[in-house]
Amino acid sequence: MERNYKQIFSWENKERIKYLENFNSHVVNYFKNIGHSRAGDSWEEEPAKIERKEINKLIDKAHSYIIATDVSPEIIYYPAPITGRESRYTDLVLNIFNLIKMHMGHRPLLDVIERTIARYENDKKSAILRTWFPIFWFTLFIDWIVSLPFEFLSKFGFQQDKLETSLGGRIFKFLFSLIVYVEAFLNVLERIGYLPKLLIIMEKLFK
Numbered sequence: 001m002e003r004n005y006k007q008i009f010s011w012e013n014k015e016r017i018k019y020l021e022n023f024n025s026h027v028v029n030y031f032k033n034i035g036h037s038r039a040g041d042s043w044e045e046e047p048a049k050i051e052r053k054e055i056n057k058l059i060d061k062a063h064s065y066i067i068a069t070d071v072s073p074e075i076i077y078y079p080a081p082i083t084g085r086e087s088r089y090t091d092l093v094l095n096i097f098n099l100i101k102m103h104m105g106h107r108p109l110l111d112v113i114e115r116t117i118a119r120y121e122n123d124k125k126s127a128i129l130r131t132w133f134p135i136f137w138f139t140l141f142i143d144w145i146v147s148l149p150f151e152f153l154s155k156f157g158f159q160q161d162k163l164e165t166s167l168g169g170r171i172f173k174f175l176f177s178l179i180v181y182v183e184a185f186l187n188v189l190e191r192i193g194y195l196p197k198l199l200i201i202m203e204k205l206f207k
Contacts, residue, residue, distance in 0.1 A: 001161045002064040005123055007140065013127040016065050017120045023062040024113045026054045027096065031106045042100050055096065063093045066112060069119040073112050077102060142184070146176050 005013070033048035044052065066073050077090040092099070092109040099106055130136045147160075150169065154160040163169045 001164060002068045003140075003143075005069045005120055006126070007143070008127060008130075010124070010127040010131045013120055013124055016068075017117055019058070020062060020065055020113060020117050020120070023055070023058045024110065024117070026051050026058065027106070027110065027113065030055060030096075034100065052097065059093065059096070062113075063091075066093060066116045069116050071112060071116045071119065073109075075104075075108055077104070138184075142177060142180050145180055146173050149176075 005016070008016070030048050030051035033045045033051065035043045035045050063073065073091050073093040074089045075092055077088055090102070092112055095102070096106075096109060099109065147164070149172075150158075150160045150163050153163060164173065
């Protein structure tokens with residue numbers, strides 16, 4: 001699972017912007033080369049077939065970068081009334097090659113990509129500050145430790161993303177993080193010689 005855009009270094013921010021801009025370019029070129037007939041039929045012209053291959057190489061990572069900004073790639077899809085199907089959410093990115101069949105324009109998809117790029121662009125300065133802030137490195141290390149149990153379970157076929165985002169997973173991560181942070185805090189106090197003093201104060205308070 002990709003880290004949230006507020007939890008990445010400056011060079012990762014630049015890499016994601018470049019990646020998404022490249023992905024966006026291929027998406028635009030793909031839809032530019034879709035042929036349409038008066039009867040409403042459509043087909044992929046040769047340049048579109050080439051772009052389709054490139055998009056398939058990039059789509060999974062691009063999707064994860066989008067999700068990492070909390071920009072939702074989902075939109076409510078309303079099937080034609082004659083099908084009798086109810087409206088449902090559909091992922092514009094993962095269904096990129098089905099948008100025409102679903103009679104949906106590709107502009108909402110481009111909006112999602114552009115909004116995502118804008119969030120990364122607007123976070124550039126913050127990313128630079130985070131990169132040079134030692135506590136940020138420490139929190140990333142703690143996050144890595146907390147994610148280890150989920151990574152271990154993924155080796156046995158469990159989906160790490162679903163485990164981490166589930167209610168039980170979030171509660172576990174919160175409690176585990178709290179324990180690790182407290183342990184780290186106490187270690188720092190011990191190293192600088194304040195832990196004995198803190199224990200004496202706590203002993204007096206709870207007497």
